[in-house]
Amino acid sequence: MKTDAPKVIKLSEYKQPDYLVETIDLTFHLDSTKTLVQSKMTVSKNTTDAAPLVLNGEELILKSVKINGEAFTDYKHDEEVHTLTLNRVPAGSFTLEIENEINPEANKTLDGLYKSGTIFCTQNEPEGFRRITFYVDRPDNMAKFTTKIIADKKLYPILLSNGNPIAKGDLDGGKHFVTWEDPFKKPSYLYALVAGDLGFIKDTYKTTSGRNVALEIYCDKGNEDKCHHAMESLKKSMKWDEDRFGLEYDLDIYMIVAVDAFNMGAMENKGLNIFNSAYVLADQKSATDGNFYGIESVIGHEYFHNWTGNRITCRDWFQLTLKEGLTVFRDQEFSADMNSRSVERIQSVLGLRASQFAEDAGPTSHPIKPATYMEINNFYTATIYEKGAEVIRMIQTLLGVDGFRRGMDKYFELFDGQAVRTEDFIHAMSVANDNFDFTQFKNWYGQNGTPLLKSTSKYDEANKRLTLTLTQSFPANAPKDAKPYHMPVRVGLIGADGKDVASKVLELKTPTQDFVFENISSKPITSVNRDFSAPVKLTTDLSFDDQLFLMAHDSDSFNRFEAAQVVAQKLMLDLIQDAHAKKPLELNAKYVAAFGKVLADTTIDEAFKALSMTIPSEGILHQELAEIYYPETEAVRDFVMKTLATAHQDILLKLFTSIDQKGEYKLDPKAMGQRDLKIKALNLLSMVDGDKYKTLAFDHFKSATNMTDEIGALSVLINSNSSFKAEALKSFYTKWKSETLVMQKWLSVQAVASDDSAYDNILALEKDSIYDRTIPNLVRALLGQFAANNKVQFNHPSGRGYKLVADRMLELDKLNPQVASRLASGFKDYSRIPKDLQAKMKPELDRIIKTDGLSKNVYEIVSKILA
The missing domain is CATH 2.60.40.1840 (Aminopeptidase N, middle-beta domain)
Structure with a gap:
């Protein structure tokens, strides 16, 4: 293994910054390959030590340094460790001016300032600002930012940054400028800049106090009509935060920009949110119900960060769950109020179990407040976000909704405008509720593993x-x-x-x-x-019949759903052992009958019934196996679905045909539940022997008037290995090949196909003109889905799946380490796979970690897997 392991950062070694930046004025002369950045900072000493001023800076060409207007040369620019060290700076407050040059077009990491197509945009969380200019790039350094952007007016008529616009005008040479001022102090990770020739839609929102806020959503020209759902979601979010938490927006303008090349889902930069286009653009034909639901949730999440993340931010990155766990909880509550509370809760827990429980049990397990890290980008995890949200939910359960609101009010009262710790949040909750004792509760923050x-x-x-x-x-x-x-x-x-x-x-x-x-x-x-x-793994002394009783009668919708999952999981785990022992498979008749009763129950709504038809996923079943049997798990799931479908095909067909949605397309919970139920019924029917229901699926595909039905039917055809599969794939491609977001769906459904053709198909799809490895969404759609969710083919006995993903990780690591490290998720089962598969996987992991120049992103994940 490599001996030059990256440095481990420890929470216990935290110390305040030696210097703080009070104000920073930035001027950008935008150019695709030679952008000049001029910064003018007011800096003050924050320690009595005789320490030099150390600034972070990565991939920057330094032009000049001035202190108090005079040229300054007593510095060392260390490009290897990415620092600029200024010696013997003035003792008090002083002005620091720096000029540097950057190359946005060459920046494929998608951190800092880069170009997404023809658009300049930024991503600075957690440590991207150091790729823009030299700075004390840490969240506890909070300053007031003013930005002047200068660019070619024809190429970049739209110039955006944080805060409110305070000046604009034309310049010589066909250029123009806009100056933005953010009145609120913020850390550099919340800084944003966008420039381009963009389409947009506009609206306004009147706050509770009567202020009018301008709302603007920007996108590639031609996509304006796909922004209206996002705009409505934004207005709902603003109203909900006022009603639920008494929080009004605090600037005159709120902007969202959708870009294709983005490492994350979205970013809460103050007043200028930059979004992955997948979480903004949607219409009936090209977006699924899940896309619409996700857009509403993510729009809400980033808006809610304005208070829980921006107005109050993290002291250091170990506190990441302070803002993310709290804001995920807030967006879940928002989604529950906007849609079906029971469905939202079940879906959130299913997601938690699929991703976070697996993470908690694997080699990268960590508490929601980790004590160490090598690369902070690796800690944007389900644990920090989703388990963090569950911890916040427990606080609300202990205090009650009203007590939690009192705690939130106290939190803003005590810490607005500050960079704080999780302990400060708990303190506010306690003092607002008669000094509630959270001493033992804090164990949730520092201990890993699922209780x-x-x-x-x-x-x-x-x-x-x-x-x-x-x-x-x-x-x-x-x-x-x-x-x-x-x-x-x-x-x-x-x-x-x-x-x-x-x-x-x-x-x-x-x-x-x-x-x-x-x-x-x-x-x-x-x-x-x-x-x-x-958020625990629960076992009870309930009998099989007791669980069936709960499945039929529990007034708590989650536990009614849960009873069905517990029964199915127990039966399926036993069947997996039978399959491994080459025994014949037989499904419990009581369970088959109980499943039929759920299908026939007219007292439950369509959305809940569709969820109740869900059987435990392969990933959930794998979590319970000491040694993972991939083919057997897949075979058992297929057997269970086929048995249930064959036994109840009449009622499944009745459910499918009784739902008529030929009228106006609606996005309300009932209509979405009906579409989900229809596809779930079709998916089960496709498991029945013969071509009858596969023909029904192909007919449904051809007649689809919305993307939920179209991609749902296509997925059914692929998963059932229908004879119509090739024709449907070709038809879908011809129809949608110019729509990048839709093509991501087309890639994903093929990436998870479990038959042996999947490997060759992925190699072919990588060569298709629609695929571009520099676009994270496309990589995630194809390789990410294959590595994480196509368990049988990724773990093929030949080892070809391991080699393919290892090859692509090493290629991508040179371009975008964040995307490369995410692909490592497929290898996390290493310690629990059969010995013959371990013998195939280990050489690939060894090859990765021994590669010269490997990023710390990938090194950290793979070293933990091998350990």
Whole structure:
């Protein structure tokens, strides 16, 4: 292995910056290959030590340095460690002027200032600003920014930055300028600049206090009509934040820009959000219901950051969940209020289990507040975001909705305009709620691994008393000194008539704790961890029939859904062992019948019924296997779906045909639920032997009037290996090849095809004119989907899947290390795969980590996998 391992950054070694920047005036002379950046900073010393001023700077050509207007030469520019060190600077406050040059067109990392097509744009979180100019590039250095952008007026008529526009005009040589002033102090990661010949739509929003805010969404010309859903989502977000948290927007203008080449989903830069176009552009024909839902959620997320992230930001990057976990919780609550609360909760938990639970159990497991990192970009993870949101949700469960609101009010009162820690957030929640004791609750911030929760109950018929015993324990990869969690567990007791006889939030603080319910007239069925009140892996003493009872009667929609998942998972894990032992497969008849009852139940809405038809994914099943059997897992899932579909094909066909959506396309929860149910029914039907339902799927594909139906039917045809597959793929390509976002869907459905043709298809698709490895969305759609979700083909016994992804990681690492490191996710099962597969995977991992010049992004992930 390489001996020059990247440096480990430790939270315990945090120290305040030696110097702070109070104001910074930036002037950009934009050019594709030679952009001149001029900065003028007011700098003050922040320590009594005789320390030099050390500025971060990467891939910058230094032109000049001035202090207090005079040329300054007592500096060292170390391009290897990316610093500019200024010795013997003035003792008090002083003015520092720096000129440097950058090449946006050559910047394929998509960090700092770069070009996305013909558009100049920036991405500075977490440490991209150092690719723009020399700066104290850390979140606890907060300054007021003013920006003057100078560019060719014909090529770049739109010039945008943070804050409010304060001046503009024409210049000689066909150029023009716009000056922007942000009145709020912010760290450099929130800085943004955009320039281009862009289309746009405009609107206004009147705040609760009566202020009119200009709303503008920018995009490539020709896509303006696809921005209206994003605009409506923005206005809903602004209204919701005022109603729920009393938070108004604080600038005169709010802007969103959609770009194709972007490493993240979106970025909350103050007043100028830059978005991956996938989370802005949508219309009925080219976007699915999931796309519309995701756009509303992400628009909300970035807007909510204006207060939880921008007005109050992170002291250091170890505090990342301070803003991200809190804001994910906020966007989940927003989505729940805008749509179906029960469906939103189930979908959020499914996502948490698929990504974060797997992460928590793997080699890159870390707490929501990590103590160390090599590359901070690797910590934009499901743990920081989604598990972080669950921790915030537990705080609300403990304090109640009103208590949580009081805590949020206190948080803004105490820390507005500051860079703070998670401890400060907890402090605000405590003092606003009679000094609620969060001492033990803080264990959620510093311990990794998914806690285990066991529930058993004992009913005393003579005394009409039920004793519920809750036991918490730790997974194998938890810290050796792990301490018990303070865990809110929402519990219901259900009588024989299917109605609740008790409901309560229990606070579990010790390894084992008894909770007594009095005056319970007959033995109830326990419904534990309702609404997924704690992010744990739960086991209970409920029988198979008890779970079927919950599946039919639980008033908590999450636990009703969960009962079906628990039953299916137990049956499928047993079947996987049978398949591995070459035993014949047989599905429990009671489960088959119960599944049919859910299909026939007319009291539940379409969206919930569609979710209830979901059986555990391969990834969820793999989490429960000490040794992962990929082909057997896939075979069992196919067998279960085929058995269920064959047994209930009449009612599935009735569900499919009874939903008529030939009228106006609607985006309300009912209409989206109907489309989801229709595709779920079609997917199951396609598993039935014969061509009858495959023909039905092809007919549905051809007659589709919206992308949800069109891509849904195409996916069914591919997954069922229908004889219509090739014709459908060609038809879809011909129709949509000029739409990049739609082609991402076309790539993804082929990347996860489980038959042996998938590997050759990926090689061919990489050569297609629509594929461009410099566009992260396209890489994620093809290679990312293959590595993360095509478990059988990525783990092909020949080892070809490992070699393909390793090759592409090394190629991409030279262009965009963030994208390369994300591909490593496919290798995270290394320690639990069969020995013959390990023998194929290890040489590829060794080859990656021994590569000269390997980025710390990739090094950190692969070294943890090998360790």
